[in-house]
Amino acid sequence: xxxxxxxxxxxxxxxxxxxxxxxxxxxxxxxxxxxxxxxxxxxxxxxxxxxxxxxxxxxxxxxxxxxxxxxxxxxxxxxxxxxxxxxxxxxxxxxxxxxxxxxxxxxxxxxxxxxxxxxxxxxxxxxxxxxxxxxxxxxxxxxxxxxxxxxxxxxxxxxxxxxxxxxxxxxxxxxxxxxxxxxxxxxxxxxxxxxxxxxxxxxxxxxxxxxxxxxxxxxxxxxxxxxxxxxxxxxxxxxxxxxxxxxxxxxxxxxxxxxxxxxxxxxxxxxxxxxxxxxxxxxxxxxxxxxxxxxxxxx
Amino acid sequence: xxxxxxxxxxxxxxxxxxxxxxxxxxxxxxxxxxxxxxxxxxxxxxxxxxxxxxxxxxxxxxxxxxxxxxxxxxxxxxxxxxxxxxxxxxxxxxxxxxxxxxxxxxxxxxxxxxxxxxxxxxxxxxxxxxxxxxxxxxxxxxxxxxxxxxxxxxxxxxxxxxx
Ligand SMILES: Cc1cc2nc3c(=O)[nH]c(=O)nc-3n(C[C@H](O)[C@H](O)[C@H](O)COP(=O)(O)OP(=O)(O)OC[C@H]3O[C@@H](n4cnc5c(N)ncnc54)[C@H](O)[C@@H]3O)c2cc1C
Ligand code: FES
Ligand code: FES
Numbered sequence: 001x002x003x004x005x006x007x008x009x010x011x012x013x014x015x016x017x018x019x020x021x022x023x024x025x026x027x028x029x030x031x032x033x034x035x036x037x038x039x040x041x042x043x044x045x046x047x048x049x050x051x052x053x054x055x056x057x058x059x060x061x062x063x064x065x066x067x068x069x070x071x072x073x074x075x076x077x078x079x080x081x082x083x084x085x086x087x088x089x090x091x092x093x094x095x096x097x098x099x100x101x102x103x104x105x106x107x108x109x110x111x112x113x114x115x116x117x118x119x120x121x122x123x124x125x126x127x128x129x130x131x132x133x134x135x136x137x138x139x140x141x142x143x144x145x146x147x148x149x150x151x152x153x154x155x156x157x158x159x160x161x162x163x164x165x166x167x168x169x170x171x172x173x174x175x176x177x178x179x180x181x182x183x184x185x186x187x188x189x190x191x192x193x194x195x196x197x198x199x200x201x202x203x204x205x206x207x208x209x210x211x212x213x214x215x216x217x218x219x220x221x222x223x224x225x226x227x228x229x230x231x232x233x234x235x236x237x238x239x240x241x242x243x244x245x246x247x248x249x250x251x252x253x254x255x256x257x258x259x260x261x262x263x264x265x266x267x268x269x270x271x272x273x274x275x276x277x278x279x280x281x282x283x284x285x286x287x288x289x290x291x292x293x294x295x296x297x298x299x
Numbered sequence: 300x301x302x303x304x305x306x307x308x309x310x311x312x313x314x315x316x317x318x319x320x321x322x323x324x325x326x327x328x329x330x331x332x333x334x335x336x337x338x339x340x341x342x343x344x345x346x347x348x349x350x351x352x353x354x355x356x357x358x359x360x361x362x363x364x365x366x367x368x369x370x371x372x373x374x375x376x377x378x379x380x381x382x383x384x385x386x387x388x389x390x391x392x393x394x395x396x397x398x399x400x401x402x403x404x405x406x407x408x409x410x411x412x413x414x415x416x417x418x419x420x421x422x423x424x425x426x427x428x429x430x431x432x433x434x435x436x437x438x439x440x441x442x443x444x445x446x447x448x449x450x451x452x453x454x455x456x457x458x459x460x461x462x
Binding site: 001004029031033049053077100103106 | 304320321322323324343344345346348351354357358359360362363364365367368411414425430431432433434
């Protein structure tokens with residue numbers, strides 16, 4: 001690995017000034033599960049590495065009247081070990097269970113997954129489905145950006161020079177709601193999604209009609225996608241297999257996948273339809289309080 | 300070249316202090332500076348698990364941790380598993396069950412199995428396969444490894460029950 005300076009500030013303002021003064025020649029380090037390999041292979045050669053793990057704000061994991069605050073440095077295992085997240089923000093826990101193996105989950109952070117901005121990042125569609133907002137801190141005003149608008153191209157995002165992701169804020173979960181994230185990979189574990197789908201469903205009191213839904217797609221476009229029209233068209237529909245299949249069909253029309261060793265573009269389109277249908281059915285079952293036949297990372 | 304820094308952490312129960320550059324991984328420092336060569340380098344990109352150690356009690360791949368990140372941390376390596384030269388249940392089960400051939404993956408599997416049994420003393424086969432999914436083995440075909448972990452878990456439960 002190339003030589004670099006390392007700094008682990010304890011305050012957010014110190015981190016922002018270090019980042020701003022580095023003139024684009026610094027990289028933030030959270031769990032390092034993307035960055036350390038990217039430095040080892042020479043893809044990035046920052047002069048300064050700023051460790052964000054000692055910043056209290058970035059380790060926050062707490063509920064208040066605004067909803068759920070997930071600090072950017074919070075690791076996968078902290079997410080799925082928290083019963084209230086596993087119950088109410090289930091799609092996020094589903095995603096955290098399948099990011100790498102257990103060793104990776106000890107280190108990999110939510111902010112790192114999002115800021116690495118890969119098209120197949122597993123937690124991103126889950127965050128979009130759950131209506132997450134990125135809280136961005138920098139030399140200027142703190143700003144919020146919906147997770148679906150954060151990534152701009154593979155490896156690129158809206159962060160300006162000197163800015164960092166402080167937390168992802170999720171609104172409180174409505175009554176009668178459920179969510180799910182699932183991906184298709186060629187192996188059982190430890191692979192990159194061919195397609196990943198996250199969905200959240202809110203049902204009316206009768207639990208038969210969809211009040212609102214959010215569907216997000218990963219690995220089928222240059223950035224994770226919020227399927228806005230598909231999501232909006234679900235409102236008011238009855239929560240049946242026909243509705244879910246129609247949503248799957250509609251989702252196939254908006255994706256622009258690539259051919260690679262994990263699958264052809266046609267295959268990815270097909271799988272998008274299948275997964276959207278299944279994930280909506282699972283999120284709906286959870287919204288009804290039913291347990292679904294799914295063990296995260298085991299099918 | 301950036302300057303070397305003095306780092307200290309608790310390694311296998313003892314405080315150690317060493318000099319390292321920020322670019323050195325924990326795995327490099329363990330093997331090359333501290334001469335603990337039990338942790339293996341299989342891939343150096345986080346995929347094989349041969350370099351697994353416990354960092355503040357959690358299993359991590361030490362090839363994706365910088366040594367400077369470990370200031371004041373608690374690190375446990377494969378070298379701390381045997382007690383006064385006596386193999387523990389997991390190590391004995393690997394030996395008795397022929398759960399290794401070339402052995403490169405074995406330290407990582409054993410450390411990961413220790414972490415599993417600490418968290419879940421009675422894992423199902425499915426739990427074991429899931430927890431060990433970040434450890435790769437080119438030789439055994441995994442079945443013997445899974446059996447060894449099951450047998451170690453059973454022995455440890457018996458020992459605990461016997462007090
Ligand atoms: C073996 C292995 C398996 C993997 N499997 C998966 C998988 O199944 N699914 C998946 O989605 N990913 C997977 N990954 C990728 C990786 O683990 C995840 O993307 C992880 O969430 C990255 O988090 P991190 O904390 O390690 O990020 P780091 O490597 O520390 O950082 C990643 C990037 O984000 C930037 N960054 C970090 N924090 C911030 C912040 N607060 N503000 C701004 N920028 C920031 C860094 O500068 C860097 O560019 C895998 C990686 C490995 C090595
Ligand atoms: S050497 Fe660290 S995971 Fe392979
Ligand atoms: S025994 Fe050779 S790699 Fe596992």
